[in-house]
């Protein structure tokens with residue numbers, strides 16, 4: 001179990017320590033101070049494609065949250081559900097314009113960068129299209145750089161993408177920066193994103209969600 005006890009809801013997060021979509025949800029759960037059980041689904045062992053897992057999640061992806069026995073998939077839908085079910089602190093603003101800004105920032109990562117570098121895409125590039133490691137890495141870098149170019153310009157001047165408190169876009173940014181570093185993407189051109197990432201990592205909610213903090217020994 002992680003976090004403080006919830007009054008009513010049992011939350012089980014099926015995730016993988018290095019999955020950045022899962023990492024988003026762990027941050028959101030921690031920011032809300034929610035207790036949850038983690039069930040590790042090894043993407044390396046292919047457990048996301050097991051019959052049992054596919055019976056619950058036809059897409060065969062992590063994360064998947066089971067809340068009082070009901071299944072929710074897709075990290076942004078999970079964070080939205082958390083925000084509606086446990087409104088404090090707000091991760092997605094209520095007001096129309098700040099809400100649009102926050103969702104746009106989040107979707108630069110979640111809709112435009114991350115899907116192009118998903119494990120199944122990388123496997124397809126390597127195994128079906130025959131890309132070698134160098135060209136595969138160029139592919140990974142390209143989509144992160146294009147997305148970060150835009151997000152840097154959209155970052156505003158707050159401590160976080162969410163302004164003076166972290167929000168849904170910060171839940172997306174930090175795992176994507178982690179992923180960029182893992183693939184040695186040069187990040188010097190993104191001072192705002194790096195400052196926001198550093199500010200987030202000052203917070204325990206982000207630190208406890210980090211892959212190194214949750215990975216099994």
Ligand SMILES: N[C@@H](CCC(=O)N[C@@H](CS)C(=O)NCC(=O)O)C(=O)O
Pocket residue numbers: 018019020021022043048060061062063073074075076110118119120121
């Ligand atoms: N849009 C989905 C993406 C989920 C996703 O791509 N998960 C990856 C790990 S980060 C996955 O499960 N990949 C398994 C595979 O490609 O086989 C979300 O936001 O939850």
